[in-house]
Amino acid sequence: MAPNSRKNRRAAVGLATTLALVGSGLAATAVVAGISLATATPAAALQNSLARTPQMGFNNWNSTHCRPDFNEAMVKGMADLFVSQGLKKAGYTYINLDDCWALPRRDGNGDLVADPERFPSGIRALADYVHSKGLKFGIYSSAGTRTCDRNGFPGGLGYEQQDANLWASWGVDYLKYDNCNSQGVDARTRYQAMGDALRATGRPILYSICDWGRSTPWAWARDVGNSWRTTGDISDNWQSMISIAHRNQALAAHAGPHAWNDPDMLEVGNGGMTDTEYRTHFSLWAQMAAPLLIGTDLRTATPATYEILKNTDVIAVDQDPLGRQGTVVSDSGGLVVMSKPLADGSRSITLTNETDTPRTISTTAAAAGIGGARSYTVKDLWSKQVTTSRGAVSATVPSHGTAMFRVTPASPTALPTGVFDLGDLAWTDADNGSGPVERDHSNGRRAPGDGRPLTVNGVVFRKGLGVRANSSISYHLGGTCRSLTVDVGVDDEVAQGRVRFRIYRDRTLVADSGVRTAAQPALRLTADMTSGRKLRIVATSPRGGKRTGHGDWGNPRLACGAGPASGTHALSDLPWTSASNGWGPVERDRSNGETKTGDGAALTVDGTVYPKGLGVNAPSTVTYYLGGTCTGLTTDVGIDDEVGDKGSAVFRVHADGRTIADSGLRTGRDGPVRLTAPLDGAYELTLQVTDGGDGTFHDHADWGDPRLTCT
Numbered sequence: 001m002a003p004n005s006r007k008n009r010r011a012a013v014g015l016a017t018t019l020a021l022v023g024s025g026l027a028a029t030a031v032v033a034g035i036s037l038a039t040a041t042p043a044a045a046l047q048n049s050l051a052r053t054p055q056m057g058f059n060n061w062n063s064t065h066c067r068p069d070f071n072e073a074m075v076k077g078m079a080d081l082f083v084s085q086g087l088k089k090a091g092y093t094y095i096n097l098d099d100c101w102a103l104p105r106r107d108g109n110g111d112l113v114a115d116p117e118r119f120p121s122g123i124r125a126l127a128d129y130v131h132s133k134g135l136k137f138g139i140y141s142s143a144g145t146r147t148c149d150r151n152g153f154p155g156g157l158g159y160e161q162q163d164a165n166l167w168a169s170w171g172v173d174y175l176k177y178d179n180c181n182s183q184g185v186d187a188r189t190r191y192q193a194m195g196d197a198l199r200a201t202g203r204p205i206l207y208s209i210c211d212w213g214r215s216t217p218w219a220w221a222r223d224v225g226n227s228w229r230t231t232g233d234i235s236d237n238w239q240s241m242i243s244i245a246h247r248n249q250a251l252a253a254h255a256g257p258h259a260w261n262d263p264d265m266l267e268v269g270n271g272g273m274t275d276t277e278y279r280t281h282f283s284l285w286a287q288m289a290a291p292l293l294i295g296t297d298l299r300t301a302t303p304a305t306y307e308i309l310k311n312t313d314v315i316a317v318d319q320d321p322l323g324r325q326g327t328v329v330s331d332s333g334g335l336v337v338m339s340k341p342l343a344d345g346s347r348s349i350t351l352t353n354e355t356d357t358p359r360t361i362s363t364t365a366a367a368a369g370i371g372g373a374r375s376y377t378v379k380d381l382w383s384k385q386v387t388t389s390r391g392a393v394s395a396t397v398p399s400h401g402t403a404m405f406r407v408t409p410a411s412p413t414a415l416p417t418g419v420f421d422l423g424d425l426a427w428t429d430a431d432n433g434s435g436p437v438e439r440d441h442s443n444g445r446r447a448p449g450d451g452r453p454l455t456v457n458g459v460v461f462r463k464g465l466g467v468r469a470n471s472s473i474s475y476h477l478g479g480t481c482r483s484l485t486v487d488v489g490v491d492d493e494v495a496q497g498r499v500r501f502r503i504y505r506d507r508t509l510v511a512d513s514g515v516r517t518a519a520q521p522a523l524r525l526t527a528d529m530t531s532g533r534k535l536r537i538v539a540t541s542p543r544g545g546k547r548t549g550h551g552d553w554g555n556p557r558l559a560c561g562a563g564p565a566s567g568t569h570a571l572s573d574l575p576w577t578s579a580s581n582g583w584g585p586v587e588r589d590r591s592n593g594e595t596k597t598g599d600g601a602a603l604t605v606d607g608t609v610y611p612k613g614l615g616v617n618a619p620s621t622v623t624y625y626l627g628g629t630c631t632g633l634t635t636d637v638g639i640d641d642e643v644g645d646k647g648s649a650v651f652r653v654h655a656d657g658r659t660i661a662d663s664g665l666r667t668g669r670d671g672p673v674r675l676t677a678p679l680d681g682a683y684e685l686t687l688q689v690t691d692g693g694d695g696t697f698h699d700h701a702d703w704g705d706p707r708l709t710c711t
Helices: 072-084 123-132 160-170 187-200 238-249 275-287 303-309 312-318
Strands: 035-037 056-059 094-096 136-142 174-178 206-209 227-229 260-262 292-294 327-332 335-341 347-353 359-364 376-380 386-389 392-397 402-409 418-421 429-431 454-456 459-461 464-468 471-476 481-490 498-505 508-517 523-528 534-540 550-560 567-570 578-580 603-605 608-610 613-617 620-625 630-639 648-655 658-667 673-678 684-691 700-710
Touching: 056 136, 072 094, 072 123, 094 174, 123 136, 123 160, 136 160, 160 187, 174 187, 187 206, 238 275, 275 292, 275 303, 275 312, 275 335, 275 347, 275 402, 312 402, 335 359, 347 359, 347 392, 392 402, 454 481, 454 550, 459 550, 464 471, 481 498, 481 508, 481 534, 498 523, 498 550, 508 523, 534 550, 603 630, 603 700, 608 700, 613 620, 613 684, 630 648, 630 658, 648 673, 648 700, 658 673, 684 700
Parallel strands: 056 094, 056 292, 094 136, 136 174, 174 206, 206 227, 227 260
Antiparallel strands: 035 523, 327 335, 335 347, 347 402, 359 392, 376 386, 376 402, 418 550, 429 471, 454 459, 464 550, 471 534, 481 523, 481 550, 498 508, 498 534, 567 700, 578 620, 603 608, 613 700, 620 684, 630 673, 630 700, 648 658, 648 684
C-alpha cells in the first residue's frame, strides 16, 4: 500500500528479454589445466529458507482498505473459507493483515497495541486461530515513523527489534513492510534494519519488502527479504493491472527461489474488471512467478472468482520448483507472448491480447525455447483441452484475454544459444543422498528449502546446487554446448565433511575434483562439453561420510551454441541475451528516453554524436553471448548531453563475471572516455552501468560506438 492517493509513479524498471540470467558472483580467477582455486568476494545473503516458491495467501487491503469491516470476524472468516472452499488445498497459506490493525499510539513500554474494537481477542489469539486451521499468519508495518493510511498508525523506524520481538511472540509468520514516512533515511538501511531484527528473533518470518520499486530493490533486496514490490499500488482496472504487468515483466532476471519480484496483490473478484480480464491478471501473475495474494472478500466471492483463484494448473506454473520468472518472447501491436521454463522441461506459454478486438496470436515451441522435438503435448490451462502439435501454438484470444498453455516436448530438446546456470535448468533426473537437490541453497536436512545460501569456506555463491552425497544429476544437452565452469566444495553448514565432485560428458569423465574437505576453499572445475548429448554431475563421499557430505556446485555456468560470426560488429546490431535498465528500455542507437522504445535522441556525449551504440539509465546491465570466439571490445562511454551537466555513473565491462574495463566515475560535465576490453576465450560479455552516488534520476548513460571483434 502506498500513501493515500494511488497516483502513477515513474517506474524504475526497464526492458529485459532473458534467455540466460545475468551472472553474478562468479569467481575472478584464471583457469590452469582445467582446475583452479576459486576466489569470490563473500556476499551478504538472506539467512532464511522461506518462499522457495512465491508466497500464496490473502491480504485484506484491496477489498476493505481501513473501513470497519476489516476486523477479527472478517479475518477468521477468510481462514475458515481457505479450508472449506479448498484454497488451502490449492496452495494458499498466509492470512495477512494490512494497515489499520493497531491503535494510533504505542503503549507506555513502546509496544504496538492492537485496536480492541477491531480485534477484541488480540493478535496472539487471532494468530492461534489461523494456525489452528493449518495456515500461517501475517502482519503489516511501515519502514517509517508512521504507516501509510491517512490516520498514521505507528511505523517501525527506530523500533525494529522491539516490534520484531513482539510479532514473534504473537506467532507472526509474515511481515509486509511498507515505505511511508521514512524521514529521508535510505531505503536499504531501513529495510536491512528490519530484516536483521526479524532474523534475530529466531522465528522464521517471511519478509515482504514494499518500497514500490523506488529504490530499485531488485538490485539489492534478495539479500534482505523474500520478495520486493516492483511497482506502485495496483488498482482494480485493466489499465492499472496491465501497466504493472509490463513493468514487472522487465525484471525477470532478478527473481528466483526465496526471492521474488512482487507486482502487488491480486484484484481478482473485486468488480472493477471482467472475468476475462481477471483471468489475464491471474495468468500473468503466475507466468511472472509473482506472489499470489488474494485481495477480495471471499465471503461474497462469485463462483467465477473461486474458479479463477483455484485453477490448479495455473497455480502450478506460479509454484513451479524451477523458480523461473517468464519472459516476453514477442510484443507487437498489443499482442504479447511470454514463455516460462518449468522444472519438467516443458514451457508455460501465454498469449495476451491487449487490444480492443478479438485477435489470433501465434508462436512456436522454438520461439519459446524448446524447439527440436518431433511433437509436443499442448494443454490449455483454462479450457483443459489437450492437443498434439509439431511446434505451433496458436489461439483466437478475446479482447483483454489471455490463452495459457503448458507445452511439453515428446523428447528432451537441445539447449538454445546462451550461458545458463544449471540451477535454472530442468534436469532429466536427479538422485540425492538425503532430501531433495536444492536450487541456490545448501542441502539442509530433509525438507525442500531447509538449507541456507551456498557457502564454502566463508565464500557465498548466489547461484548453484546443494546436494548430499551420494548424488547424481543429469541434463540433456543435445550436442549444442561447449563448456561448463563450476566452483565445488563442502558447504559450511557441516563442520566436517569430505566430498568428491565429478563431471561426465556422456560417459566420459571430463573433470574430477578429487576429495574436498570442509577446511578447503572452493575449487574451480572447467569441463569441455563439446558435442556432448548428456551432462551428468556426481558428488560422492568416502565410506561413512554421507551424513556430512554436503556438497555445493557453486555458480555452475554452462555455455551453449556458437558466438557471433568472425569480423567486427557494432554491438547494437547484435541480439543480447538479457537486458535490465533503471528507467525505460535499453535503446539501440538512441539515448535513453526513459518511457518507451525509440523515445530518445541521438547518442551525444559532450558534443560528440555516435550513430551506433546503446542508451541506458543506471542501474543497467546488458549481456551478450560470445561463444568463446571474440577477442576484444572497444567503446566510448559517458553521460548523454540530454541531461546537461547532471548525472553520474560508472561504466564497467565484464567477461565471464570478471571486470576487464572500468571507466571510473563519469559525470555530465565530462567528455567521453575510451574503454578497451580484451575478451580472449570469454563466453559472456556484460556491459554494466552503476549509479555514481547521486541517485539515478539523471543517469542517462551512453555506450558510444561499441565495436566487438571476433575470429
